[in-house]
Amino acid sequence: MEAAIAIKGLRKNYGAKEVLKGIDLEVSPGQIIGYIGPNGAGKSTTVKILTGIIQDYEGSVQVNGLDLRTQLLEVKKQIGYIPELAEIYDLLTPREYLMFVGRLHHLEDAVTELRATRMLDSFGLLPNMDQRMDSFSKGMKQKVLLTSGLLHNPSIVIMDEPLSGLDANAVILVKELLQVLKSEGKTIFYCSHMMDVVEKVSDRIVLINQGAIVANSTIADLRAAGSDSLEQIFARLTATENTNQRVSDIAAAMQQANSTASHE
Amino acid sequence: MNKLLLKLLLLPMGLYRSLGADEVQLRALLTVKLKMDDRKPLSTMNMGPKKKKPARFTSFWTAFVSFFTGIIYILPLLALRHEPVLGLWAYFTFFLFLLSFTLITDFSSVLLDTRDKYVVIPLPVDNRTLFLSRLLHILIYIIRIVLPMSLPGWIVMGLINWKLAVWFPLPLILLVCTSLFLVMLLYLLLLRLASPARFKNILNGFQIVLSILLFSSYYLVPQVMESARITDLKLAEVPWVKGFPTFWIAATGSWLLKAGPVAGALGYSLLAVALPAILFWVTVKWLAPGFMSRLASAEQGDEPTTVAAPQKNRRQTAPKKQRWAQWLNQSTEARAGFSLAWIQTGRSRSFRMRVLPTFAYVPVYFFYLLFLNKNASFQQVWEGLPHTARHIGLLYMGAFVLLQTLNYLIMSDQYKAAWVYFAMPLQQPGPVMAGAFKAVWVKYFLPFFLLITAFVVYVWGPAALWDVALALVNVTVFALSISVLMYRYLPFSKVEQMKERGGRFFKMLLIFVIPGALGVGHYLVWLAGFWWLKLTYLLVSSALLWLFWESYRGTSWQQLKTEVE
Numbered sequence: 001m002e003a004a005i006a007i008k009g010l011r012k013n014y015g016a017k018e019v020l021k022g023i024d025l026e027v028s029p030g031q032i033i034g035y036i037g038p039n040g041a042g043k044s045t046t047v048k049i050l051t052g053i054i055q056d057y058e059g060s061v062q063v064n065g066l067d068l069r070t071q072l073l074e075v076k077k078q079i080g081y082i083p084e085l086a087e088i089y090d091l092l093t094p095r096e097y098l099m100f101v102g103r104l105h106h107l108e109d110a111v112t113e114l115r116a117t118r119m120l121d122s123f124g125l126l127p128n129m130d131q132r133m134d135s136f137s138k139g140m141k142q143k144v145l146l147t148s149g150l151l152h153n154p155s156i157v158i159m160d161e162p163l164s165g166l167d168a169n170a171v172i173l174v175k176e177l178l179q180v181l182k183s184e185g186k187t188i189f190y191c192s193h194m195m196d197v198v199e200k201v202s203d204r205i206v207l208i209n210q211g212a213i214v215a216n217s218t219i220a221d222l223r224a225a226g227s228d229s230l231e232q233i234f235a236r237l238t239a240t241e242n243t244n245q246r247v248s249d250i251a252a253a254m255q256q257a258n259s260t261a262s263h264e
Numbered sequence: 265m266n267k268l269l270l271k272l273l274l275l276p277m278g279l280y281r282s283l284g285a286d287e288v289q290l291r292a293l294l295t296v297k298l299k300m301d302d303r304k305p306l307s308t309m310n311m312g313p314k315k316k317k318p319a320r321f322t323s324f325w326t327a328f329v330s331f332f333t334g335i336i337y338i339l340p341l342l343a344l345r346h347e348p349v350l351g352l353w354a355y356f357t358f359f360l361f362l363l364s365f366t367l368i369t370d371f372s373s374v375l376l377d378t379r380d381k382y383v384v385i386p387l388p389v390d391n392r393t394l395f396l397s398r399l400l401h402i403l404i405y406i407i408r409i410v411l412p413m414s415l416p417g418w419i420v421m422g423l424i425n426w427k428l429a430v431w432f433p434l435p436l437i438l439l440v441c442t443s444l445f446l447v448m449l450l451y452l453l454l455l456r457l458a459s460p461a462r463f464k465n466i467l468n469g470f471q472i473v474l475s476i477l478l479f480s481s482y483y484l485v486p487q488v489m490e491s492a493r494i495t496d497l498k499l500a501e502v503p504w505v506k507g508f509p510t511f512w513i514a515a516t517g518s519w520l521l522k523a524g525p526v527a528g529a530l531g532y533s534l535l536a537v538a539l540p541a542i543l544f545w546v547t548v549k550w551l552a553p554g555f556m557s558r559l560a561s562a563e564q565g566d567e568p569t570t571v572a573a574p575q576k577n578r579r580q581t582a583p584k585k586q587r588w589a590q591w592l593n594q595s596t597e598a599r600a601g602f603s604l605a606w607i608q609t610g611r612s613r614s615f616r617m618r619v620l621p622t623f624a625y626v627p628v629y630f631f632y633l634l635f636l637n638k639n640a641s642f643q644q645v646w647e648g649l650p651h652t653a654r655h656i657g658l659l660y661m662g663a664f665v666l667l668q669t670l671n672y673l674i675m676s677d678q679y680k681a682a683w684v685y686f687a688m689p690l691q692q693p694g695p696v697m698a699g700a701f702k703a704v705w706v707k708y709f710l711p712f713f714l715l716i717t718a719f720v721v722y723v724w725g726p727a728a729l730w731d732v733a734l735a736l737v738n739v740t741v742f743a744l745s746i747s748v749l750m751y752r753y754l755p756f757s758k759v760e761q762m763k764e765r766g767g768r769f770f771k772m773l774l775i776f777v778i779p780g781a782l783g784v785g786h787y788l789v790w791l792a793g794f795w796w797l798k799l800t801y802l803l804v805s806s807a808l809l810w811l812f813w814e815s816y817r818g819t820s821w822q823q824l825k826t827e828v829e
Contacts, residue, residue, distance in 0.1 A: 018721060051686075051687045053683060072827070076688060076689035077689040079687075081687045083687075087681035088678075089608060089676075089678055089681045091607070091611040092604070092607055093611055099600075101688070103603075104596070104685070104690060105598030105688060107471065148684075207643070
């Protein structure tokens with residue numbers, strides 16, 4: 001079967017700094033991939049490349065058999081992107097913003113209206129549909145972004161910390177939504193730091209560290225290597241030093257700061 | 265430059281401390297703010313080869329325009345050589361007006377910024393420190409404008425009397441402080457008196473009205489002085505000028521004049537020094553406490569957020585903007601750009617603040633030019649109007665409104681939200697930009713132009729409709745050509761740099777010249793009086809319109825300028 005996402009030798013530099021050092025990855029259709037890694041590992045860069053926001057990279061990326069470099073628009077049509085802590089034109093209402101996004105996706109206004117209304121209703125945002133988003137909480141804005149990413153019924157959904165700011169009920173809703181999307185054959189590229197969620201929803205975990213993939217396997221296979229939770233696997237594969245030692249160092253540093261201040 | 269100014273401004277730290285500011289925090293806040301100004305925007309989007317204009321160029325341009333404006337101010341100094349105190353008063357008054365105008369229109373947002381409330385409010389930072397940091401932050405940029413602007417005055421004073429040139433920095437400091445502290449005092453008073461929920465709206469209205477008043481008086485004061493035969497004016501004939509702080513400032517230099525100090529010079533000088541000091545003290549000591557929390561609550565008590573009609577009604581009849589969007593745009597991308605621009609420009613306070621006053625500037629400037637001839641009475645000028653070609657000038661001044669609108673159409677504090685365009689399957693950004701262009705053309709420019717047209721037809725008769733049509737096409741061609749050359753940005757995708765601020769007023773003065781030059785061709789055709797010549801001109805302009813429109817609408821990702829990360 002053709003891979004939904006096929007990445008080969010993906011490299012990206014910011015000046016002298018190499019952020020991605022040759023990523024090779026294949027994602028099958030209908031899979032949920034948990035893409036995890038420590039801060040600065042290159043997760044967001046990968047996502048920005050996949051969504052066409054960054055276009056100068058080395059290597060090849062294919063999405064549903066389409067080449068990202070030469071068939072960018074076709075790729076974008078098939079991808080729904082839900083960014084992390086995204087900026088949004090918050091002087092607009094959700095209805096207006098979604099209408100704007102729908103038009104950029106060439107959706108009929110009536111279709112956008114119908115889909116947006118139903119989705120926002122499910123997120124419990126219907127009463128707020130005609131209110132400006134400048135008074136919205138982070139979670140409310142995140143729900144609008146989730147809706148905007150799914151509005152055009154994409155076959156691949158790329159989520160960068162989609163649960164950021166959501167309350168417990170909304171988190172449950174999104175987790176179940178992921179399963180529904182999966183059952184409809186959609187591929188989900190799920191980027192997050194919330195290990196417990198990633199562990200529960202992902203078919204496969206891809207762990208990236210310092211721009212390279214250090215693990216790519218099912219959670220069961222990773223467990224077989226000897227650790228219990230994904231959090232521990234993560235720590236083992238990415239931490240450079242002992243965490244306990246770091247905690248003691250931080251506590252000691254705080255003490256030191258206090259005593260220095262008291263000497264002055 | 266900023267670092268040097270910062271060092272200079274932090275010299276009177278003892279004073280700031282005595283007012284209740286925390287030295288370390290004040291220094292830290294200012295350093296960080298200046299550093300952020302230098303680094304904004306953090307990175308550019310890589311959508312193809314790009315050449316970034318060096319930031320130094322904008323600083324140089326602002327300095328140049330400031331210098332140029334400074335040359336205009338020295339006119340009263342020269343005209344009133346026989347009564348130098350009066351000349352100095354006029355010079356300082358112009359200066360004060362201009363500074364206050366710039367402060368209100370360009371720097372209010374810096375003082376009233378609440379974006380860092382989550383960063384600063386949870387920290388143990390005193391309101392006075394916070395307020396002072398903002399005040400000094402603005403002062404740094406004001407000084408950058410004032411220095412080149414005062415240069416011509418400085419030179420002229422040096423030529424008249426070298427002692428005046430030595431004295432000059434003192435009035436300059438007094439002027440800057442007086443205008444800055446006065447504007448801040450007004451804002452803080454308003455913040456105290458108005459309810460938080462209404463503060464921003466009142467402020468917005470207040471800014472718009474005030475900037476119109478200042479702009480009008482800038483043009484009308486010299487007119488009044490002209491009609492009063494300025495060259496023969498004596499101080500004794502205009503005793504009311506002694507009530508102006510700018511006269512007090514002028515009085516501080518009167519000892520250096522040949523005529524000797526004005527009567528009561530010592531008292532006036534003391535007043536000149538005392539006024540900014542008192543304003544500063546009252547502002548920081550009495551009004552600054554509670555400043556940030558009031559601002560934050562003003563932010564929370566924002567305009568009512570519900571804007572829509574009940575849902576059922578919405579679906580039955582699409583809103584006006586939706587209907588316009590459907591009628592005027594073929595592609596869905598253009599409709600998206602159209603609706604976004606239509607809605608966002610109507611709701612953004614900073615857009616309203618920057619664009620709405622320009623509607624008033626056009627008639628003010630028109631009447632200023634109309635009555636420039638001091639030998640004719642109002643009646644004579646009015647009656648002779650239909651026999652002149654003044655309507656052509658008026659029609660072309662409409663370009664000014666369109667240019668201002670287009671300039672602020674691309675700017676937004678939320679420029680990062682423009683990521684959305686890049687994640688969408690857009691073949692090219694041109695159609696979205698074209699849709700947005702149409703929206704502001706229809707929403708802001710066209711009604712204004714129609715009003716001008718009504719006036720023109722009333723005064724010049726229906727025959728002037730030829731000129732209306734030609735001017736409409738030419739102005740649009742002009743705005744489009746500027747857009748193609750300078751504004752190939754997606755709507756609301758550009759951040760406004762601190763150092764670009766402040767030059768607005770001066771740029772406005774200059775920008776009036778350009779449509780004027782465009783109108784010259786039209787005027788020549790009008791002089792020739794052949795209908796077929798007008799028709800040919802109209803056809804040529806229409807062809808140009810089509811060319812520029814196609815170029816703008818066809819903007820590719822490679823041609824696009826962007827500041828999105």
